[in-house]
Amino acid sequence: MLYQKEREHLADVVKKMFDRYETNTAGGNVSVRMNDEHIIMTPTLMSQEHHCDLSPYQTLVVDMDENVVEGDGRITREINMHMACYKLNKEIGCVLHGHALNSMVFATMGMDMPNLTEATQKLGEIKCLDFAPATSEELAEKVRSYIESKGQDAVLNAILLNKHGVLITDKNLTKAYDIMGRLEYNAYIAEKAVLFDKLGIQKIDSKGHDYNLEE
Template identity: 70%
Template sequence: MLYPIERAHLAKIVKNIYDRYGTNAAGGNISVRLNDEHIIMTPTLMSQNHLCDLSPYQILVVDMDENIVEGDGRLTREINMHMACYRENRKIGCVLHGHARESMVFACQGMDMPNLTEATQKFGEIPCLPFAPACSPELAEIVKNHVASLGDDVLSKVMLLNKHGVLVLEENLNKANDMLERLEYNAYIAYKAMIYDKLGISDTENKEYAYNLEE
């Protein structure tokens, strides 16, 4: 079996993300670049059919031409979005896409998310990208262009996919999972802060602080 440790770890993280509402039964997918030849990736219908409770062998080994090298399952149609990220910037080591519950409030409104917590300041802006249908070449192109606009500052970046979900770009799987958790907490706080602001209970603070961006 190829890459047994890495595939087991991805299976464990996927289950944790599903259990913590980082995605839902409607979808989500995660890939990890292992080297110049292979990525590992969750199979299609991982949520709907398996509730993200996957065996290591269900984690697919995929070459850079999008061929399955090993694994029990079929490729998600969103492979094009993942590959667009990897091909655009060599720094990217993990692409995490989910239908995260709190962040979907902003994605479905087509809104950029206010970045309010100290733990998310490394994200910079949290943009909502223009709409394109899920799995479409148009969506992959929109993501590719956004990745290109980030240049060397591509890691620890998150974006909202309009009406669809979230996308996290990181150098490895553990950091991507961490970024998703931070994003979800920020989303939970942000929409409540916006309500408080509108009700006149407390204005949303815009003061700049000397944040620790390395933590």
């Protein structure tokens, strides 16, 4: 089996995503760049039909022309969003998309997420993109355009997709999934901090700090 170890890792991560409410039965998909020829990727309906409980062989090997090379399943219609990231920046090694519970509050409201925790400061601004329908070329283009606007060095990105979910890019799957966990904690805190601020209980700290941005 091609890329067996990597496909086992991907299957393990997406099961954790579902169990930890980082995606839901409405969707989500994850891909990892193997080399210049192939990515591995979760199949369509991984959540609705399988609850993200996949065998390694159900994670597909896909070429850059979006053909399945190996694996049991069909390609998700959101592959256009993944390929837009990979073709824009050769250093992007993972694209992770989920419907994460706490982050969905801000995505559904069409709000940028306040970046409040030290663990998320390296993300910078957490933007919510303008709405575009799920799986559409319009959505893929909005993602591509936003990442391009950050410059060619922008490998790490955490983006809210309006009414839809979260998109994270990074160098590899381990790093991207680490960012998902950090983002969800920040979203949980930010939701309450915004309420405290509006209720006059405690204003959100807007002072600059000398954060530790090292991993």
